[in-house]
Amino acid sequence: MIDPAWVSVLSAILFTIGLWGAFTRKNAIVVLMCLELILNAANLQFVAAAIQHGDASGWVYAIFAIAIAASEVAIGLAIFLAMYGQHETISLDDVNLLKH
């Protein structure tokens, strides 16, 4: 089987991509997807660690994390919808009424 270390590396890469994307992309939806990447990086890590330690709780965490991610997306989309209703855009740059 694969050495868990590689999984960690993969998740690290995913995390970096996610974080990078989170503040490079304008589109709120894309940012949301980047968030998902980060969360999934975490999930991978959990699972890999669970295998490594032979400890079940890791799986549980992963499942919970997925649930959290799901609800996060739901809420995010709802809020963005509301935002779109008011601002007619979902570009995070253009929504800057509140500043300074």
Added chain:
Amino acid sequence: MGGTSETISSTFIEYAIFIVLLPMLAFPIILFLGHIFNGNQTWIKSAKEGGLIALPIMVASFILSMLLITEFIGAGTGSHHIGNWLSFGWISEDGMTINEKVFGVGIYIDHVTVMLLFIASFLCMLINIFSIGYMNTDPVNDNRNHRFYAEFVLFCSGMLGMVLADSFLWLFIFWELMGLCSYLLIGFYYEKPSAAYAAKKAFLTTRVGDVFLVIGLVMLWNLFDSLDYAVVFNEDLIAQVDPGQLQLALGMMFIGAVGKSAQFPLHVWLPDAMEGPTPVSALIHAATMVNAGLYLVARMFPFFGAESMHGELVDLAFIIAAIGGITAVMAAAIAFVQDDLKKVLAYSTMSQLAYIFTGLGAALWLANTLDWHTDDKAHGIVVVAFGAALFHLFNHAMAKGMLFMASGSVIHEMHHAHHDMHHHDDHGDDHHDDHHDDHFDAQSMENMGGLASKMPITATAMLVGSASIMGLPLIGGFWSKEGIIANAWRVALEDPRFFLPAACVLIGAAMTGFYMSRMWLKTFAGKPKTEVAANVHEHTPWIPIPLVTLTFVSLSSVILAGMMFTHWAGEPNGGYAFFGEKGMLKGLIYEFEHVFVNPDAFFFVLTYVAIFIGAIVGPGLAMALYGGSLKDGEKAKPWMQPIINLSSRVNAKRGFDNSAWANSGLSNALKERLYFDKWYDAAMLKLVAGFANISAAFDRNVVDGTIKTIESTSQKISTQVRRLTTGSARDYIMMAALGVLVIYLLLEVMI
């Protein structure tokens, strides 16, 4: 003998404090009564707006003073400790113990006190009488005389307090009190800008001196841990003091005296002080307050006389004499060109005080160098020198007080005459206004002349006073002035530096003779120069009383001389009986031969030189320039008529044209008072005020500006910082990501 003089027990000394307290308490009473009853007819008529409240008070304190004087005169010293004023802890030199020190309150009486006390209380009383005549009959003073009398009595209490004080501290306290009253009274006519300016000038100039006086006192305290005369005059304590320190301290105190007695270079305030009502000029700026400085210097005698200080303090003695000499000549010179009656007297005051300073300087020098504690001859010299100075103080106070009152009388009558002439048609309350409107100068001698016949009493008083100041033989100041000149030269023979003051006082004698005669002649001799002068009459009540009294006092100085005034006034250890050991007649003879047939050739010549220039040359020149006979058909009193005749004759024969020198640069300079006032004003306005404004601006812009700048910059920074909150969520996330990076790095460093 030493400094320890026998102290005599007294019955009245417990009550001496009331001499000071009575007038002091009268001050608020008169002020408030005046405030309440202002304008009330009874108040004006029967209380003379407070004048008749002040008078009994002054009489009472005069009587008390006399009781005291009769006990102590020529007898010795007495002191009465009333209580502690301040008590405080003081860490001793070694820094190991904290001792208790006190400033006390009390009465101290010795020969100097006695004399000053008499002058003060006597003149206060007389001038009070004079003021009632002078102030209450002048409409300009209506409804504010209560202020005058209140401040008057306050001043009197200040003067008497200063004289009776038993420590330099209380001397200073009352000294300042007098300064305040002088300020208030000079500014009595507050609506006149010139008066306001003069008041400020007087207070400020004397204040400069006072600062040094305070410093001097402080230094003295640190030398003796006390300021009480009883302590600081103690030979044994003086012996433990470093002479250099002591001389410094006394020098500082002397600067204070210079300010108060209007000596060069702090003399500028006295002429302007004549803005005040004439009684004020008479009392404060001629007879009493200006003597405070002399009194202070006279008080220093025990330090100079102490054996341990032998020869240590001569420099200070010289400085005192030199300042006196310079001022004597300078003031006399300026007096030459003054046309304002009171200004002439003011400068003459300045000059005569300078004489006394010179005399004191000489006396102190003698006391400091001769070993007079053991040698009786030396003792005699010192005593006479010191006594001569004090005697001149006495004579001058009496004469000058009288002169000012006489001049006041002249001015007053001039006013009335002028007033009656110009307003005979309407009599009403409009006095007030016209008094300011018309520009007739009632004080200028240019408007007078030939008053001898119209104002006999005044003229006589003026004559005697002038004679006393000039030192005409046998009259008033003659004795003391001769003494001063003689002693100045006596010292000069020992210490060449003293030639300066000695020469000054000698020349000064001639100058005095000139300007005093000039004044009298311009005022009383010759034809009236204006028709106002032609219509003057002498009819104001109250005024003659003090004039006559003082005339006799001045004339009687020959008797005082016979009483060995100089001895019991100058004898520091008391014990020289009032009527002298010799008795009246012997004393007189002694004085005469002492003065006129001095065995010492030098002093024999000196005496006659002085008499010659003072009594012949000076007056002769004056007569030649200003003499003149009265209007035809008018005759002065028999004792004046010859003088007038003489003057006119001299004028006729020796008269010469002095316009050349009258227009010379020197005389302009003198008219400008040698530019001192100009320079001082310039210094005040340009330097001090300029610097003050600059520093005010600095405080506002730089000191406060820094704070303001910090504030505004922080606001700017705040704006910049808030700019970072761009409003774009992406930037927020980026910042967070950076934060992650930073945290990561920091933690990595931690390990």
Added chain:
Amino acid sequence: MSSHNGFDSAMIETLGPELTVFVGLLLIMIVPNLGNGTFRIPGTSIRLPWLFGGTRFKAVASPRLPGLLAVLTMALALFQVVWYLLDATSADGQDIIAGGILIFKVNMFSRIFEAIFFAALLLAAIASLDRLPTGPQKSDDIDVLFNNRRQADFYILMLTSALGMSVVALAQDLFVLFVGLELASFSTYVLVAFHKESRAGSEGGAKYFIVGSVASAVGLYGLSMLYLWAGSLQFDVLATTWAEKGATSLSMMALGFVLVGFAFKISAAPFHFAAPDAYSGANSPVAGVLATASKAMGMLGLMRVLLIITVPEANADGSAVWIGLLGVLAAVTMTWGNIAALGSENPKRMLAYSSVAHAGYMLAALTAIGAWNWGLVDNAGDAMDVVVAALLFHMFVLVFFKLGAFLVLGVLEMEGGASRLSSLAGLGKREPLLAVAMFLFMISLAGVPPMAGFLSKLLVIMGIVEVATGTGSLSSIGDAHWVWWLALLMVINSAISMFYYLRIGVVMYFHEPEEGRRGPLASGASIRVAIALCAIGTVAFGLVGGELIDLCRDAAESLR
């Protein structure tokens, strides 16, 4: 200590407050929908009333109902918590074990945090009673129904956030804590954006959401790494592991990421950017909750992680591994917050920045704890207790004056906007008592005696100083621990803060009101009650804070 395995009566008793909230939640979901709806048994004409749907009963139709329910619930929960805190007899520290692993631990420490959460939410709920219904108001039933729904949603979200926070308070497993944190966060995201008819509301919500979820995502990743490192997320396990392995690069990285998650919640620089936007977007009571309860939640997380897991042994001088990091964070945060607040013209943003500054103060206190057993301090444990107690006290009283300030702004919002400093103008004339309350809150925030804010700040500084100087002789101030300089920075900062707090007072009393803003404000009894409560708390705890300090001390001990 007793421990509960599985669901039993004792556990119900132990978890009383949480269950109360839970039940309240269900009630709010159900009750407003009760109506005379019936259910026809198929094939028959028998209609069984089953209460759902149909026309709703008058009683439950009232839009006020959910609010009242929420207030009741919160009050009940708070009451239980306070009871627990004050009741000396209650055995401290009960464990809730599920599936063999310790999930919850109920003790003074967690309870006092719950008290903070519930108090804040309760006050916010009371204040909101008058403010909703928001949105379009047309007087036919559907709108009323709609508003009623809005009501329900609002309070439901409040209760869920309460639930989430209490989970965070109780959690003994880092992941459980994280779940609770997410629950609370999600609720607050929505609450911020709740006023979705306004541009500001939706925008603020969006930003808050996006930044917040990034932060928590990073935090979650950190958790995963920590799990990878330790093989468990149980606090005790992590603590022991840390003690054994010490700080490895992996663990440190993990720690860092976890910190990020919490740092956002307490809005520490540079994670605070979304906070001002969110506060000014959200309506004031919600903003108040963010500034108090949610911040306290973040602090709680930080304390758990930093004080329990990474027992400070790592550095040579015995101070914690993270002390430098926190020192920097604290200094930057407090200064940044104050400087930014200086010129802010929008009172809500100003308060937001000031709450950033307060976060800085708290971080400074945590930093001091990091140094709790370095050389000078003889009785290290006490030092730690003192500082923790000070922190607890600070967070507790903060609820009163920070939230109170927001509520006053809320009153102005009801009149129409509180987004400019001039909105406050003339308040002193229009409503003296309101103005006085605001002034009290302001000077309390600035730390002027005798307000609670002063006492709390005093405690914090005292804590820091005690740790720094130790007790006993000190030859030169340089020998003191460097956290002393944090204290100095802190007092200087509170001096700076005086500028903008005072400005509020000046504006309230001595500026003329804006156009169309004359006379007394729109009436709103409940919000005024809330404000009054806040004012009383502010003064009372300032004058006699002793009892509360005792509680905080006990709580601090139970943390160790």
Added chain:
Amino acid sequence: MNVDYLSMMVILPILASIFLLILTSRLNAAARAKFDAPVRMATFIISIAMFVVATLMFLGEIGGVNWESIAFNTFEYQESYVWIEQLGITWTVGVDGLSFPMVWLTTLLMPITIIATWNEKSGATYFPLMLMLGGALIGVFVALDMFMFYVFWELTLIPMFFLILKWGGKDRKYAAQKFFIYTFTASVIMLLGLLTMYFLMDTQTFNMQEMVVQASGANASGVWLGLEVQKVLFIMLMLGFLVKLPAAPFHTWLPDAHVQAPTGGSMMLAGVMLKMGAYGMFRLPISLFPHALEEFRFIIMMIGLVSLVWGAIVCLGQTNLKKMVAYSSVSHMGVILLGIASMQPLGWAAALFMMFAHGIISPMLFAVCGAFKHHYHSMEIGAMRGMAKHSPWLATSMMFGWMASLGLPLLAGFVAELMLMVAYWYAYGWWIIFPGLVLAITAAYYLWSMQRTIFEGGEATQPPESLHGEPVPDIDNSEKIAMLLLAAFTILFGVMPWIFLDMMDMWTRSAMAFLGFGGA
């Protein structure tokens, strides 16, 4: 029965003022105006009662204290109650030779201030604030607990802040904030110093009395703190007090505050609040860190000298009457520092008496300025001339106050200056030139201003434009009464300084001995 008068004098006025404020807060302006008179009466009665109590204390009618025998660090009327026991914070009050004169002064000035500003507008708010201010000030002076001290120290700011803000001049907002922030900034740094010191005590205590005992014991035994720490703490504490005093270069808040503050505010500010600074210096840093004081004495002297000279010179450049007086306060406060730096019991006593004397004289100065402003609607020197003609009362009060302030003998100010000069020459020799110079400068600016206000003009005087041709009024009776009272006390303490000087002297002597200067 044993009544705790001191606590009463602190608590009652504050509670009363809060009650009155709340009572009238809900009313609209018109209704509140009706309350002005009764509220004024209530506050006046309370303040009079406090004055009576304080005076009875002094006379020994209450408690029968022999004031001349109170040694350093022993207190009378001492009462202590637990306040926040968890922090060892107590409510402890007491007075000694240092604090009692200040307490008495406060109780004296409160009624006088109320009289002087009898007709202040919207009095229903004004007078309670005055009362609160008074209570807080007394609190500062009687507090023996460091926490309590600090609480009241800050509490005094709040009423003064509102007094300036509501009744002040046109720049009042700026002035009030500046005043508040200056003091607050300084005091938080002071607070940090206090706390640091608190933990360095052998046994932590907030009780000043015990702190002093510990410190002295530790200093004697040479352990406790290194001189370094003592210096740092000394600076931190002094900073707070120097700003309050105020000493250059921290003085710029004072002119602004004074010029903008209402008459009553200025009177209390100059009369008592400035003295808090000096009081604090004696009470804390000097009593606790004598060694540091010895280290810094020259610097302190220089600061004092700069304030003294600088303040005086700037006065000379002022055209605004009130600003001039304000700067003269700066100048006079410098004297206190000189006294401290002289390290002689005499010098300290001079400082204490200067606190007291200036506390009586400066209110008169500001009362005069207030009357001037009130009647002539202008503060410019020279805007109004020949006052002696049309406003004899104001003119007289002004001259009296000015003379008292420039140190005329037999008035309170002179005593302090004399004592200072003596001690100062002993300690610093020829530096005395500068205080001497200041004596002259002070006279200069006071006389200069009088020449342009009291003198000149006469009938020729045109009332200033600011009067809009109305007739020129003299001060009204309430102001007259206030002036007379202040003048009377100025004379009283100038002629009989020993009334309070004796207890101050005892205090300074025993303090010097206790702190190890000049042995014991």
